[in-house]
Amino acid sequence: MLEKLNSLEDFYALMFKTRDIRRKAVNIYLDNKNTFPDKEADRIAEELLAIAKTISKKSIKPRECRLTLKESQTIKINTNYELTELKKDIFFVTRNLGTFLESLSDRRPNFETEVSLLTKALKGRFFENFITDRDGTINNYCDRYASSIQSIYNALFLTAFAQRKTKNSVILTSAPLENIGLVDVSTSPKKVFIYAGSKGREYLDHQGQRFQYPIEKEKQEKLNSLNAKIKDLIDQPKYKMFSLIGSGLQFKFGQTTLARQNISNSIDRQESIDLLKTITKIVNDLDPKEKFFRIEDTGRDIEIISTIEDKDKTKPGALKDFNKGTGMDFLNETLNLGLEKGYNLICGDTFSDLPMVEASMKKTKDTVAIFVTKDDSLKRAVRKICPDSFFVSEPDSLVTALKLAADYNT
Numbered sequence: 001m002l003e004k005l006n007s008l009e010d011f012y013a014l015m016f017k018t019r020d021i022r023r024k025a026v027n028i029y030l031d032n033k034n035t036f037p038d039k040e041a042d043r044i045a046e047e048l049l050a051i052a053k054t055i056s057k058k059s060i061k062p063r064e065c066r067l068t069l070k071e072s073q074t075i076k077i078n079t080n081y082e083l084t085e086l087k088k089d090i091f092f093v094t095r096n097l098g099t100f101l102e103s104l105s106d107r108r109p110n111f112e113t114e115v116s117l118l119t120k121a122l123k124g125r126f127f128e129n130f131i132t133d134r135d136g137t138i139n140n141y142c143d144r145y146a147s148s149i150q151s152i153y154n155a156l157f158l159t160a161f162a163q164r165k166t167k168n169s170v171i172l173t174s175a176p177l178e179n180i181g182l183v184d185v186s187t188s189p190k191k192v193f194i195y196a197g198s199k200g201r202e203y204l205d206h207q208g209q210r211f212q213y214p215i216e217k218e219k220q221e222k223l224n225s226l227n228a229k230i231k232d233l234i235d236q237p238k239y240k241m242f243s244l245i246g247s248g249l250q251f252k253f254g255q256t257t258l259a260r261q262n263i264s265n266s267i268d269r270q271e272s273i274d275l276l277k278t279i280t281k282i283v284n285d286l287d288p289k290e291k292f293f294r295i296e297d298t299g300r301d302i303e304i305i306s307t308i309e310d311k312d313k314t315k316p317g318a319l320k321d322f323n324k325g326t327g328m329d330f331l332n333e334t335l336n337l338g339l340e341k342g343y344n345l346i347c348g349d350t351f352s353d354l355p356m357v358e359a360s361m362k363k364t365k366d367t368v369a370i371f372v373t374k375d376d377s378l379k380r381a382v383r384k385i386c387p388d389s390f391f392v393s394e395p396d397s398l399v400t401a402l403k404l405a406a407d408y409n410t
Contacts, residue, residue, distance in 0.1 A: 041094050345367075
């Protein structure tokens with residue numbers, strides 16, 4: 001029997017049930033030589049449909065729920081990602097690949113053209129390294145990270161490409177690795193991807209071993225103290241809601257993120273501003289000279305970033321932010337990825353992913369970049385760094401092209 005769905009915590013529990021169903025489904029498909037036995041397909045579809053119906057029953061209008069957040073307070077959440085991905089997975093397990101791809105095409109006017117052009121560019125290539133961002137790149141955006149569970153079709157499409165067209169495949173994200181992080185929302189089979197969280201400061205290898213970028217003892221102690229103070233704050237009933245919306249509270253390795261608003265603007269504006277002031281005071285009290293941290297406010301998330309020493313010998317003692325390019329260099333050194341060998345395929349969707357392209361290009365010109373964006377300024381920035389670049393408008397276009405390129409001549 002399905003759990004009740006009254007609170008936001010109930011909603012997250014329900015979505016993690018879909019994760020377990022999806023993980024089993026992915027393994028069933030692969031164990032049965034890339035097909036679902038009819039009985040298994042029906043069972044998976046029924047389980048996912050029951051969850052979709054449970055969510056839909058709570059909807060006050062299509063793909064929008066109002067759930068309890070705390071005593072005497074409710075929150076409005078957009079469930080478009082969760083319900084849309086459930087619907088796509090149900091269709092995927094009960095139809096053939098061609099019919100499923102037609103359904104994706106029906107949703108997006110440029111889908112067929114984008115997929116065709118990108119597949120043609122990729123199908124004859126093999127990549128030493130495939131390194132990609134997650135959200136907005138290979139996974140459709142979700143309002144809340146904790147419920148952005150990877151879909152069955154998405155996991156299988158990416159797995160096909162990783163196994164047939166690459167030597168090393170890495171998912172590199174700003175999100176934490178675990179404790180509601182990258183590993184927790186993924187449904188891909190084990191030993192296919194290296195999972196790198198916190199911009200590459202921490203990762204799990206194929207054996208499940210965890211590695212971390214070294215942080216100075218004093219800086220780590222300051223970070224531990226900061227996280228403890230923020231945790232104490234968020235445990236208070238007044239602030240608990242901020243851990244349940246959007247990015248929530250994420251203790252990344254070397255960085256802490258706390259949501260102060262979500263995309264639906266469910267939080268009172270003044271409460272959101274007051275939280276920012278409170279967090280800023282906590283950080284300033286711990287680090288009045290800004291020796292250890294830098295605060296970046298996106299309007300929705302408060303990012304508290306641990307700085308690192310700039311290795312540029314012309315700037316002794318200078319501090320800089322740890323970015324995804326720094327993370328890629330760390331992964332290359334510790335995992336012997338061989339970025340300098342090429343070809344490397346780098347995928348992203350925002351300006352924060354450009355350092356990955358730069359890091360690869362510094363190692364080898366045999367770098368291909370694919371960005372999921374409609375932003376012309378970002379496209380120009382990517383092309384300026386990497387001439388061999390391609391662009392699509394949706395994550396589904398990218399993962400479908402990867403799947404079709406993997407199936408070419410196999």
